[in-house]
Amino acid sequence: MFGETCRADGVPGRKALARRRVFAGKEGRGGQRRWLAVALAVTFLLPQSVLAAEKPADMDQETWDRLQDNVLEYDELGDRVQNFNPTIQQIVSSIEDSFAGVRDNVNEYEETLNDLEWLYRKAKEEGDYASAAMYQVNKKIAMQMANGYIKSEKKMGTTIERSTRQARKGLTSGCQQMMLAYNKMAVNKATLEKQVELYGALAAMSGTQGQIGMATQVDILSANANMHSAQTSLVSLTDQMASIKRSLLLMTGWDSDSDVAIGTIPKADLSQIDRIDLEADKVIAPTNNYTLIEMRNAAPEDPDGNGKYSNGAYASRARGVEQGKQQLSITLDSLYQTLLEKRAALQAADTAFQAAQLKWNGAALKYQMGMLGRAEYLGEEIAYYAAKGAYESADLDVSQAMLNYYWGVNGFGELAE
Secondary structure, eight states: OTTOOSSTTSOOOHHHHHHHOOOOOOSHHHHHHHHHHHHHHHHTTSOSSOOOOOOOTTSOHHHHHHHTSSEEOGGGHHHHHHHHOHHHHHHHHHHHHHTHHHHHHHHHHHHHHHHHHHHHHHHHHTTOHHHHHHHHHHHHHHHHHHHHHHHHHHHHHHHHHHHHHHHHHHHHHHHHHHHHHHHHHHHHHHHHHHHHHHHHHHHHHHHHHHHTTSSOHHHHHHHHHHHHHHHHHHHHHHHHHHHHHHHHHHHTTSOTTOOOEEOOOOOOOTHHHHTOOHHHHHHHHHHHOHHHHHHHHSOOOOTTOSSOOOHHHHHHHHHHHHHHHHHHHHHHHHHHHHHHHHHHHHHHHHHHHHHHHHHHHHHHHHHHTTOSOHHHHHHHHHHHHHHHHHHHHHHHHHHHHHHHHHHIIIIIOOOOO
């Protein structure tokens, strides 16, 4: 089930993501754009100074070093957000500051206990048993006070967990969406770079052939137009990738101009789709959904404003929550259906890519044997790289759909209209 979470906050951990390839978000191209727009907007609110992070006690040194090796991998996003995101670090720092007084009180009472212990022993040595008894009573009182502050201090971890849980999940989801977008652009960029190279060769060849009357003016103009179009698209795409990279680095705790490489997205594990239990996920999704949680926790309607709620008001709130559950169920149906469609599209793209590869291999052989002209060979090469790019994009589309479904179950599924 995609409703099974790997950490207490519902954010899939590094090992879980590597094992399950379960991703997150909102369905559809429009939804993807909205998720990405929100994630990009958040970066403008992030503090520009990143607080120094310390290795969590439950993290091994190898994992901690890997988080800082200047290569941002997909399965590191959750840990990077939790330990380095400026917004999360500011929240944690504020909570720690609020508990600083508690630690001071613990230290003071521990010193008092040491002092009382010394006074108690000295009084006994001097035969002042009345004072010794008083010191003993005061020791017990100080011990009780110290234990109370120690218990309070232990609540800091729980407070941090609860205060940052939703933000961590939302930021992690946003980072996942941005890395997917970046990788899809990288696929398109590789295709465009190859097109610029090949169309450039075709344009040069057409120009040469035109001089000897073997190519028409239309052929020459067409070749040059294709080359310039690919060049223009490549420049625009490169700028978009740079913008997304800057935002992604900020959200994961680096400076926007850091020399950090963005890793690739693992290939979609299609077997995960077969293991989805849609009906079971529909049961658990409402308990995770933040919109429904807010609805359940909201006060009932109070038309009179007297702070007294009628049974009808409570019933109305319950009906609203139940309707929200039904709307979320519709959303999950749609997300699951999209996932199946993307898998089918990937399988079709895979078939087309294999066919294009066979055709290009045949063209390469014919070209080596002098049975195929240079122009025809370059045309087949362009077709091959286009099919390759389409296949890689289709694989990322499946990952995107899996991401959307995961977060639909684990907190961020929208309630269908």
